[in-house]
Amino acid sequence: MQKLSERLMCIADMVKPCGCMADIGTDHAYVPIYLCMENKVKTAIAGDVSKGSAEKARQNVELSGLNERISVRLGSGITILKKEDKADCIVIAGMGGMLMCDILKNGDITGISQLVLQPQKDIPEVRHFVHSIGFKIEDEKMLCEDNKFYNIISAVRGGEEYTDTEYEFGKILISKKDKTLKAQLEHEIKISEALLPKVNEKRKQELEAQLLRYKEVLGCL
Numbered sequence: 001m002q003k004l005s006e007r008l009m010c011i012a013d014m015v016k017p018c019g020c021m022a023d024i025g026t027d028h029a030y031v032p033i034y035l036c037m038e039n040k041v042k043t044a045i046a047g048d049v050s051k052g053s054a055e056k057a058r059q060n061v062e063l064s065g066l067n068e069r070i071s072v073r074l075g076s077g078i079t080i081l082k083k084e085d086k087a088d089c090i091v092i093a094g095m096g097g098m099l100m101c102d103i104l105k106n107g108d109i110t111g112i113s114q115l116v117l118q119p120q121k122d123i124p125e126v127r128h129f130v131h132s133i134g135f136k137i138e139d140e141k142m143l144c145e146d147n148k149f150y151n152i153i154s155a156v157r158g159g160e161e162y163t164d165t166e167y168e169f170g171k172i173l174i175s176k177k178d179k180t181l182k183a184q185l186e187h188e189i190k191i192s193e194a195l196l197p198k199v200n201e202k203r204k205q206e207l208e209a210q211l212l213r214y215k216e217v218l219g220c221l
């Protein structure tokens, strides 16, 4: 199997050793293959709604020789999971945050003890959603790959409270004084400041409020 990208490696690193993990929207199935090869998980389910992606996953699993341990399934979200799978962990990566929340809403997650989520957008909404279903964020990481910023959230059962700022930027990232969050804020501030002279009054006020929030958090990092 080819080497995992930094993003996929970070996702795999955040999965706790367990009996069964499910990778929803797996595409290539690199994460379940890696986790089984490393014996970090005993078995895995690689699910995807696209026929082409499920076929790609099936071929990669075949090449890895892990057919006995990885079940590739074609279907939407976590509806592909069966009770007897006894999945402990769900990974959903590389899709929009709202789609991720919909996927988790439309299925049974009773037996799941860990969620590893890498939303491409709507990250504050995902943090809110995770709390709304009785999980707490136990770790969060950021990385920059090919000039794109990525957040990876690991959530386990439990409760906790966040302020609005913590939902927007990530409580753990702020408390860790995360270097990538700092780089992202510096980048966003530059873009917003360049935009200010070019926008109408309403947009200007929004951007100024955003800049204030960004600079306040940047001051803590």
Ligand SMILES: C[S@@+](CC[C@H](N)C(=O)[O-])C[C@H]1O[C@@H](n2cnc3c(N)ncnc32)[C@H](O)[C@@H]1O
Residues within 6 Å of the ligand: 024, 025, 026, 027, 028, 047, 048, 049, 050, 053, 075, 076, 077, 078, 092, 093, 094, 095, 099, 103
């Ligand atoms: C950009 S790829 C991400 C692949 C991989 N998870 C990663 O992070 O590299 C998104 C994948 O999610 C799949 N997908 C989108 N909606 C889905 C759904 N409702 N259920 C299962 N898979 C879905 C797509 O078919 C696609 O293969």
